[in-house]
Amino acid sequence: MKAFEEVNRALEDEELQLALGKASLSSQLKVEEVLRSRPELAELAKEVREIKKRSIARLDELIEQAMNSLRAVKATPHFAEGAERAREIVGKLVGSGKLVVLSKSMAAAEVGLREHLQSLGNEVWETDLGELLVQLEGSKPMHTITPAVHMTRRRAMELLRKAGARVEGESIEAAVRAAREFLREKIVRAHVGITGANALAADTGALVTVENESNIRLVSGAPPLHIAIVPVDKIVPTLMDAVKVAMVQAAYAGLYPPTYINIVAGPSSTADIERTRVYGAQGPVEQHVVLLDNGRLAARGGPFEEQLLCVRCGRCQYECPVWVHTANHWGGPVYGGPMGLAWTAITHDELEAGKLSFLCLGCGRCDEACPVSIPISRMARELRRRALTLGKP
Ligand code: SF4
Known part of the structure; x- marks a missing residue:
């Protein structure tokens, strides 16, 4: 499958592995420092989740x-x-x-x-x-x-x-x-x-x-x-x-x-x-x-609705143990990594997103890192379930 071939090539690319390792560590340290020194930002993130929920x-x-x-x-x-x-x-x-x-x-x-x-x-x-x-x-x-x-x-x-x-x-x-x-x-x-x-x-x-x-x-x-x-x-x-x-x-x-x-x-x-x-x-x-x-309006009320709360911070990508080795080579045409699964399903093609979801380890680090508490790994499981049980995702 083309998407997995791209992932395999990424895994063999030493320069890419080095760049992603450095970037994810540096980003994690920066965010940790920001949130440690400004605890009010985590409170603001909770408020933004509520604002976006009400807006949707x-x-x-x-x-x-x-x-x-x-x-x-x-x-x-x-x-x-x-x-x-x-x-x-x-x-x-x-x-x-x-x-x-x-x-x-x-x-x-x-x-x-x-x-x-x-x-x-x-x-x-x-x-x-x-x-x-x-x-x-x-x-x-x-x-x-x-x-x-x-x-x-x-x-x-x-x-x-x-x-x-x-x-x-x-x-x-x-x-x-x-x-x-x-x-x-x-x-x-x-x-x-x-x-x-x-x-x-x-x-x-x-x-x-x-x-x-x-x-x-x-x-x-x-x-x-x-x-x-x-x-x-x-x-x-x-x-x-x-x-x-x-x-x-x-x-x-x-x-x-x-x-x-x-x-x-x-x-x-x-x-x-x-x-x-x-x-x-x-x-x-x-x-x-x-x-x-x-595809956004149609996603309301469905299993991927909560992805609409996303503020596109990219946090889930830097926290994901799969993404830090693949970058957006694991992803749809535009959206990659953990956030890319449901976004690909909503805006592009659910079948493609369903296939990509099989690379998710289900560790839940993305869920914990997401400022607006999107249940990303649960949606990945749902994409997988639909791909397997419905014949069509
Ligand atoms: S961490 Fe949450 S808000 Fe940020 S990009 Fe990922 S899904 Fe979107």
């Missing part, structure tokens, strides 16, 4: 409210039932011959947005450093937060130089500096900026994002057209709730305090446009928000 229970109503709030701040909401519709909406908005910059978005990857926009004749660049390296390598992200976790420094340098970035020296700092210069030039010239969101507040239409590279604020704030692609499970009732979700994601990703939390509610006002004209930058005069369903 009244999701139809929140979608409606979010769409109205987006209109009120002069953004244009769209609803995409599936990946094809999302590609169609964004494709029409972007057109062809444009320079498009993207910030890391699993939803964009889920619908194959970059490839679609490229096929329409656009120049498209990922602006998160790890995601850019993955784009240049032509591979897939290997972790939710650290997509290029598998890559050595030598390989990263090689890819950046090949793409035309001026890397002076062999240090990580030199590579980061070169990538920043390379990307900022593109962001300044870009016609379109596409982001995801950590959360969308239904009461205000505000998008909340958390980051440590400052690329998201540039991608959403510099090009004249900003498009956000937001899975519906990320809608929460209030702006305060949305900020709490972002804080918990950052803490459990080991990025606490977060370097930047951005709140964007609609495109720039006319006054801002005048001001930015004076200073040369353009700023978004148009904002579109694509709410992506792609």
